[in-house]
Amino acid sequence: MIGLLGGTFDPIHYGHLRVALEMREALGLDEVRFLPCGEPPHRGRPGADAKTRAALTAIALAGEPGFVLDRRELTRDGPSYTYDTLRSLREEYGEQRPFCLIVGADAFAGLPSWHRAGDLLGLTHIAVARRPGETPVIAPPLAALLGDRLTENPADLSAAPAGRVIWVEVTQLAISATAIRERLRQGRSPRFLMPDAVLDAIRKQGLYGREPQRALTDPGVT
Numbered sequence: 001m002i003g004l005l006g007g008t009f010d011p012i013h014y015g016h017l018r019v020a021l022e023m024r025e026a027l028g029l030d031e032v033r034f035l036p037c038g039e040p041p042h043r044g045r046p047g048a049d050a051k052t053r054a055a056l057t058a059i060a061l062a063g064e065p066g067f068v069l070d071r072r073e074l075t076r077d078g079p080s081y082t083y084d085t086l087r088s089l090r091e092e093y094g095e096q097r098p099f100c101l102i103v104g105a106d107a108f109a110g111l112p113s114w115h116r117a118g119d120l121l122g123l124t125h126i127a128v129a130r131r132p133g134e135t136p137v138i139a140p141p142l143a144a145l146l147g148d149r150l151t152e153n154p155a156d157l158s159a160a161p162a163g164r165v166i167w168v169e170v171t172q173l174a175i176s177a178t179a180i181r182e183r184l185r186q187g188r189s190p191r192f193l194m195p196d197a198v199l200d201a202i203r204k205q206g207l208y209g210r211e212p213q214r215a216l217t218d219p220g221v222t
């Protein structure tokens with residue numbers, strides 16, 4: 001089964017990486033494809049352009065087997081609708097390969113407003129990252145989409161190409177790209193919230209505002 005983690009990744013951080021890894025383990029995914037949005041459908045313009053966000057994502061994934069950068073949303077015109085991405089993946093992998101779209105609970109709550117929301121579960125399973133101890137609140141429009149598709153058994157997902165929804169408990173890391181951008185803008189460090197290699201690239205390219213120079217050189221510490 002292929003895991004699909006779409007996001008604006010503006011920039012990628014440990015919240016994304018950790019959820020991908022725990023989903024891979026919990027669901028026995030063959031790989032997790034990270035799909036940076038070209039043009040995010042439901043939000044304003046990102047802080048960095050699509051090519052840059054994808055390049056930072058590539059840096060973050062380097063060296064982790066089974067984590068793959070998928071650039072297909074970057075080259076499409078218009079909003080990066082997940083429905084179009086799933087159709088494109090189906091053309092590549094055929095109708096039988098199980099897909100599992102990975103989403104955070106926040107993104108999942110907004111699912112009814114997505115483009116062709118009613119058709120998505122015909123193309124993929126969905127795994128929702130749940131905080132430990134959290135009882136998911138499912139509003140009526142989402143309940144209508146879900147029907148009886150909820151399962152607690154990962155084997156139900158491997159057994160079919162699409163159509164089931166599972167909640168997976170993941171270590172909650174209260175990290176958001178918004179908070180990272182804000183820190184960078186204010187000259188505060190986002191170190192340890194994201195891979196050092198990603199932060200180095202951000203600093204080198206002067207993205208998301210500037211951080212102050214260190215007053216002292218500290219050999220061996222970056």
Ligand SMILES: Nc1ncnc2c1ncn2[C@@H]1O[C@H](COP(=O)(O)OP(=O)(O)OP(=O)(O)O)[C@@H](O)[C@H]1O
Pocket residue numbers: 006007008009010014015016019102103104105106107108129172173174175176177178179
């Ligand atoms: N800390 C986190 N833990 C679990 N899932 C996360 C976390 N941060 C983001 N996600 C999920 O990853 C996917 C992509 O998220 P996105 O790129 O919008 O990151 P973000 O940090 O939420 O960004 P922003 O703060 O700019 O909204 C979404 O499904 C989102 O719910």
Ligand SMILES: O=C(O)c1ccc[n+]([C@@H]2O[C@H](COP(=O)([O-])O)[C@@H](O)[C@H]2O)c1
Pocket residue numbers: 005006007008009035037040041042043080081082083107113114115
């Ligand atoms: O297809 C849609 O209409 C749609 C609407 C909102 C979000 N999405 C997808 O959900 C993923 C997370 O979105 P975001 O805005 O939290 O980065 C990303 O892959 C988006 O393309 C998709």
